[in-house]
Amino acid sequence: MTADSHNSPSAIPGALSHLKVLDLSRVLAGPWCTQMLADLGADVVKVERPGVGDDTRHWGPPFLQDARGHNTAHASYFTACNRNKRSITIDIAQPEGQALIRQMALQSDILVENFKVGGLAHYGLDYASLKALNPKLIYCSITGFGQTGPYAERAGYDLMVQAMSGMMSITGQPDGAPGAGPQRAGVAITDVFTGIYACSAILAAVEMRHRTGQGQHIDMALLDVGMAILANQAAGFLNTGLVPQRTGNAHPSLVPYQDLPTLDGAMLLAVGNDGQFARFSAVAGHPEWAQDPRFGTNAERVAHRAALIPLISEVTRTRTTAEWIALLEHRAVPCGPINTLDEAFDDPQVHARGLVQKQHLAPAITAQTAIESIATVASPLRLADAPVQLRHAPPALGEHTEQVLAEMGLDAAAIAALRAAKVL
Incomplete structure (x- = not known):
C-alpha cells in the first residue's frame, strides 16, 4: 500500500x-x-x-x-x-x-x-x-x-x-x-x-x-x-584481543545464521538459540543433528561450522525458498528470502505497514x-x-x-x- x-x-x-x-x-x-x-x-x-x-x-x-x-x-x-x-x-x-x-x-x-x-x-x-x-x-x-x-x-x-x-x-x-x-x-x-x-x-x-x-x-x-x-565486534576485540575477520554473510558467533542455497536460489536462515536449531533439524529431516555432540549447543556449532554448514546446504538445496519459508515460519524458526529492492517493496508486510x-x-x-x-x-x-x-x-x-x-x-x-x- x-x-x-x-x-x-x-x-x-x-x-x-x-x-x-x-x-x-x-x-x-x-x-x-x-x-x-x-x-x-x-x-x-x-x-x-x-x-x-x-x-x-x-x-x-x-x-x-x-x-x-x-x-x-x-x-x-x-x-x-x-x-x-x-x-x-x-x-x-x-x-x-x-x-x-x-x-x-x-x-x-x-x-x-x-x-x-x-x-x-x-x-x-x-x-x-x-x-x-x-x-x-x-x-x-x-x-x-x-x-x-x-x-x-x-x-x-x-x-x-x-x-x-x-x-x-x-x-x-x-x-x-x-x-x-x-x-x-x-x-x-x-x-x-x-x-x-x-x-x-x-x-x-x-x-x-x-x-x-x-x-x-x-x-x-x-x-x-x-x-x-561496531557493537559486538568491538566488544569481542576489546575484551579478548582477538581481531575479528570477514565471514561473508555468516555470523561470527551464531550458527547457522547465514544465507543458504535452495532449489531456486537462496534463503536466509537465522537460528539464534538451541531450541530453534532443534526445530529446524526436525523440519529438515535430520533430528539427530540436535543430539550430535558437535552441534547440540551454539558454541559447539560455531566450533564445528565447517562440518555443519555443508550438511545443511545439501538439504536446503532440495526445496525452493518459498517452500522452506512455509515450512519453517510456522515452527518459529527465523528465515526469509534475500530480496532485491523491488521484491522488498512488493512484500505484503511492507504493503500492510504503508512503508511507501x-x-x-x-x-x-x-x-x-x-x-x-x-x-x-x-x-x-x-x-x-x-x-x-x-x-x-x-x-x-x-x-x-x-x-x-x-x-x-x-x-x-x-x-x-x-x-x-x-x-x-
Whole structure:
C-alpha cells in the first residue's frame, strides 16, 4: 500500500511541533537528523546556497522523473532525507546573509550544522557567537572527526569512516573465498547512524533545557559513531584481543545464521538459540543433528561450522525458498528470502505497514520542475498519540524563502532588495 498525501496538515499536533529547527547541514548525516525532527513535527527550515543548494540535489543518477517517465535534473538522493522541511536560500558569505541567520537563530530552539571545524566562526555563526544571542539555543555540530583531536580539521565522509573504523575489514567474503576483500555497506550507514545519534542527543538536550533553561553544544563525529556501531565486534576485540575477520554473510558467533542455497536460489536462515536449531533439524529431516555432540549447543556449532554448514546446504538445496519459508515460519524458526529492492517493496508486510508514501508537489513547483509527486520511505517512528504526518514534500531549492522571511517580519520590498543583492 502506498500512502498518498497532498501535504494537508492534521489537527493532531506532532510530538515536537513546539520546536523550531534551523538546519544548516547538507548531504546525509545532518539532514537525516533534521528529517527525524521534522517527521516528529518540528518546524525545520533548511538553509541552502543560492542557485546550488544541498550537494545531494546533484548526486545522480538516479534522477527524479516527470509525469512521462523522463529524467529531470533533480537527483533522487536529496529526497531521502529532506521531507517535511522548508527550504530557504541564503548566502552566508555576505554580511546581510549572516544577519539573517542570526535573526533566525534568535527564534530557533535547535541549530544543526556540518561545516568543517571553525568554518562558521569566520561568519560569526559559531556556537559561542550565537549562544551570546540566544542562551537557550541547542547547537549540534556534525563533523567527520569531532571538534578535538589531531584529525579535527580533516573533512570526513562515510566511506572514509567505514574504512578507518574497521567496519570494512569485517564486511565481505573471507580471505580465500571468491570475491574476498573488504567491502563497504550498501548504504552510508555511518552517516545514517550519526543522524540518529544526533537526534537522540538533541532530544536529551531539549529535556535538560527544561530543567536548566539553557541550551548547549553537541559535538557529533562520524568516527565516534563508526566505532560505536561496531557493537559486538568491538566488544569481542576489546575484551579478548582477538581481531575479528570477514565471514561473508555468516555470523561470527551464531550458527547457522547465514544465507543458504535452495532449489531456486537462496534463503536466509537465522537460528539464534538451541531450541530453534532443534526445530529446524526436525523440519529438515535430520533430528539427530540436535543430539550430535558437535552441534547440540551454539558454541559447539560455531566450533564445528565447517562440518555443519555443508550438511545443511545439501538439504536446503532440495526445496525452493518459498517452500522452506512455509515450512519453517510456522515452527518459529527465523528465515526469509534475500530480496532485491523491488521484491522488498512488493512484500505484503511492507504493503500492510504503508512503508511507501507519496507526496504531491504544489502546482507551482510542478510547473517549475515537471515533477508531480515524490515517493519516500515512511518514518519507522510510530507514536500512537502523535503520529508522523506528511506536511511538506522534499522542497524545491528556495521554495519557502519568501514565506519564511515574511514570518521573520521582512516585507516584500526588503526581500526584493536582498534578492537584487544576491543574498538570497
